[in-house]
Amino acid sequence: MTGVVVEDVTKSFGATPVLRGVTLTAPPGTLTAVLGRSGCGKTTLLRIVAGFDHPDAGTVALHGRTVAGPGRTLPPERRGIGYLTQEGSLFPHLTVAANVLFGLPRRERRQGGARVAALLETVDLAPELADRHPHELSGGQQQRVALARALAPEPAVILLDEPFSSLDAGLRADTQRAVAKALAAAGATALLVTHDRAEALALADQVAVMRDGVIAQVDAPGAIYRDPVDPGVAALVGDAVLLDGRREGAGRVACALGVLPLRSDVPDAGAVRVLVRPEQLVVGRDGPGVPARVRTREFRGPDLTVELALGGGVGDGVDGVDGAVVVAARLPGDADVVPGDDVTVSVRGAVTAYRV
């Protein structure tokens, strides 16, 4: 098997287990985002793939070659990897060109001018930046230089540890696009560690959700958003409305939002947890669905988020919150609703239920 293959890797620091049996395959030439909350073990996994840390058990293979496993450890410099950190870690005293040149194998450095120019173009940096020093660049430009340097030796595998997290929102989107394009052009197998779900969903070919030192689910971005394996993964990959419910006949579930169709049926036994995405909620004045009262409104430009108190207490003169189930809905930015409005809420499309 080519690509990056991690099998049953465990790692503890002292008595604290950090990786509890991580298994993950990143197909060749694709970008896999490892998404998880802070402290779940993402960086540790990346460092083990790179060879900066060693697994207690399990194996790592890069393009068919075992680089870590029982009785076998290949040092980082012989693994054919590039590593890009949050800070990029450029040499401050070297120009952009010299920084990138440093990434080339020693024997190619003397004749490296054309290659440096090509690498800068790959990461979407203007040629005139070649003579600047890192402090004369924006954070996003610095990250692109660092990526150009990491790509210089043409690594088969590139490891990216939160490379965009220190960039402000405007720079981040541009830099993400440039990096994704450069990685695709390089054809490297990439592992991107991030806690930013929007970044993971936008950039990756597959998203691996990591939780408590294990991979909870690996899937294409659309699939993992639509069909998360459990409510925890659902909430990690997107905003989630999670409600208590029970099955109500074949393929249907009853909850505070009414009786709703299921994407796939659940066994007819006991309570379930119902997942609805905020964009599935349709808010009207006298439409179908259940009554609700608008509790809060948060304007975000193209859209806005409202908190709705469902059912109980609505219309009885109190503020509709006590004892009511509260859900968040996403509406178009020009939606004409304000706190205190009485509305109706229905659900567009089918929902997912999990047995509890």
Ligand SMILES: Nc1ncnc2c1ncn2[C@@H]1O[C@H](COP(=O)(O)OP(=O)(O)OP(=O)(O)O)[C@@H](O)[C@H]1O
């Ligand atoms: N060298 C080390 N010695 C002891 N504990 C460590 C070491 N490296 C990491 N840890 C611990 O292992 C856990 C996982 O750390 P890791 O950096 O892998 O998480 P992460 O998911 O990358 O988090 P973040 O997004 O905050 O970087 C943390 O509790 C951390 O404190």
